[in-house]
Amino acid sequence: DAMVIQNPRYQVTQFGKPVTLSCSQTLNHNVMYWYQQKSSQAPKLLFHYYDKDFNNEADTPDNFQSRRPNTSFCFLDIRSPGLGDAAMYLCATSRERASPTDTQYFGPGTRLTVL
């Protein structure tokens, strides 16, 4: 089955220790998104890639970076995690970005804990 896979499902890191979250997709979609969802809050878009074109949201902290080495994989790097970065991180894909009917397909998320 075509799908969006996130690894690991649970990640524990220490305050200030860099961490990388991984997302892969078998849908061959052009667009990959990263969302942050804190407890009881709405998922919030951090950035997205359209092919190799990186698009950052204006309010995404510099502490968050992303890489997309190929169509299938996308990584979220948190350079110096703070306690406030503890959250569920959701990866999503869509075929294109120029149509509202191109719905997004989500992975199961990675829950990040910062000690």
Place this chain on the structure above:
Amino acid sequence: DQQVKQNSPSLSVQEGRISILNCDYTNSMFDYFLWYKKYPAEGPTFLISISSIKDKNEDGRFTVFLNKSAKHLSLHIVPSQPGDSAVYFCAASLWSGTYKYIFGTGTRLKVLA
């Protein structure tokens, strides 16, 4: 500034009855609205959507109603089934160089057998 609001964090409904989940929004520039369903330990999955130029869209047991003047949409599930128990997210789509989703905080629906 929460542009998409789901004011009911949870809802319990008896099996076979109607479930009504509500969503309010503030930005009149939203052009598409979507509902996503999320089971525990899974990612959200697309359920149903509606264009801002329509007031109703139906797909089987699921119907979404849009009231643009009130900036309000609702998802109706009839009849509700235990398998519908999940968290439901309302999302609005906005063009800003790409179509972006603005999500609500979700409503946890529990359908009682």
